[in-house]
Amino acid sequence: MDNTPKNIKINQITLIITILLGLMVLLLFGFTGIVTVGQVVLVQSIFLLLIFLQFFRLNGLHRKELEIRELEGLKQCRNILRVWRHDFLNDLQMLLTLVQMKKYFRQMEYIKEITEKIHETGKILSIRDVSLALFLVNQYQEFETKNIDLKIIVESDLSKITADGRFCRQLFEIIFGLVEKHPKEEGECLLIISDMHEGVKVYFSFPGNAEEFDFARADLLKKKITQFGSFDLSFEEDEVTLQLLFSEQK
Numbered sequence: 001m002d003n004t005p006k007n008i009k010i011n012q013i014t015l016i017i018t019i020l021l022g023l024m025v026l027l028l029f030g031f032t033g034i035v036t037v038g039q040v041v042l043v044q045s046i047f048l049l050l051i052f053l054q055f056f057r058l059n060g061l062h063r064k065e066l067e068i069r070e071l072e073g074l075k076q077c078r079n080i081l082r083v084w085r086h087d088f089l090n091d092l093q094m095l096l097t098l099v100q101m102k103k104y105f106r107q108m109e110y111i112k113e114i115t116e117k118i119h120e121t122g123k124i125l126s127i128r129d130v131s132l133a134l135f136l137v138n139q140y141q142e143f144e145t146k147n148i149d150l151k152i153i154v155e156s157d158l159s160k161i162t163a164d165g166r167f168c169r170q171l172f173e174i175i176f177g178l179v180e181k182h183p184k185e186e187g188e189c190l191l192i193i194s195d196m197h198e199g200v201k202v203y204f205s206f207p208g209n210a211e212e213f214d215f216a217r218a219d220l221l222k223k224k225i226t227q228f229g230s231f232d233l234s235f236e237e238d239e240v241t242l243q244l245l246f247s248e249q250k
Contacts, residue, residue, distance in 0.1 A: 014054060076134040083141045123154040127193075129165025132158070132172075139176055148179065148189060155194040161246040163228050171202075174221045175242060178214055179206045187239070199229060199248040208240040218242075 091114055098107045124140075127133040136152060143150040158168065179189055187207035194201050213235075222231040225244050232243040 072131075076131075076138045080134065080137050080141065083144075120152065120154075124152055126157055127154065128157045128159050129168070132165040132169050135169050136172065139172070143176075143179075143189070149187070150179075150189045150191065153190075153192045153194075155192070156200050158193070158200060160195060160248045161200050161228065163246065167224075167228075171221060171224060171244070174217055174224070175204050178208075178217055178240070178242075196245070198245070200246040202244040202246070203241070204243075205239055205241045207238055209238060210235045213240060 091110075094110060095107060098104075098110060121137060124136050125133045127136070136154075140150055140152055158165075161168075175191075189206040190204065192201075192203040194203070218233055221242075221244075222233075225231045225246075229244065229246040232245075234241045234243075
């Protein structure tokens with residue numbers, strides 16, 4: 001597990017504390033006059049050195065975080081391209097079989113199915129944040145390998161919201177984690193991301209029930225979304241529905 005984001009926060013807090021302590025010591029020495037000017041300069045030099053070192057470490061942590069995100073993006077791209085290559089060869093083989101069997105009507109249906117799938121993937125890739133778009137495509141492919149039926153409908157590029165792509169990805173990781181608990185349930189998982197007049201709405205439904213539902217994960221999701229919008233959870237017959245509404249950025 002990568003602790004870089006946590007280390008960045010700790011380093012930022014430490015940096016602020018160091019700066020405040022330095023200012024307090026400077027004021028204390030200035031008002032009391034209990035030390036010489038040389039000693040004040042020495043103490044302040046030590047604080048400045050500590051501040052510089054913390055700035056240097058913070059910069060290094062930010063670079064490390066960017067490298068990790070880039071590496072993760074490359075891995076996702078590789079996985080996506082590998083699955084696309086596999087699907088492409090399977091589609092060609094299927095079309096060749098249909099041609100040999102002279103099932104021309106089925107050929108047209110199959111080509112239409114492929115075209116719709118490509119069109120849906122294109123909509124996902126239209127999301128403003130590339131890393132988030134790649135994550136959703138990769139998640140869709142992972143669910144396919146686990147025989148979980150996931151349909152993603154994207155009608156927004158998420159440009160209306162203030163939350164960044166990394167935060168949104170964390171939300172979707174929590175959401176998809178809820179599904180992992182019911183991988184053998186029959187039924188479709190449906191994710192709809194759409195623009196609304198007041199912001200962006202994320203609708204997600206999947207097979208499940210209140211008895212087996214992970215309420216702790218849902219509470220975490222609710223806590224995260226509160227700063228950007230609202231959260232709603234409901235249960236119907238063997239189906240769980242989540243609705244997240246992101247308020248539009250001003």
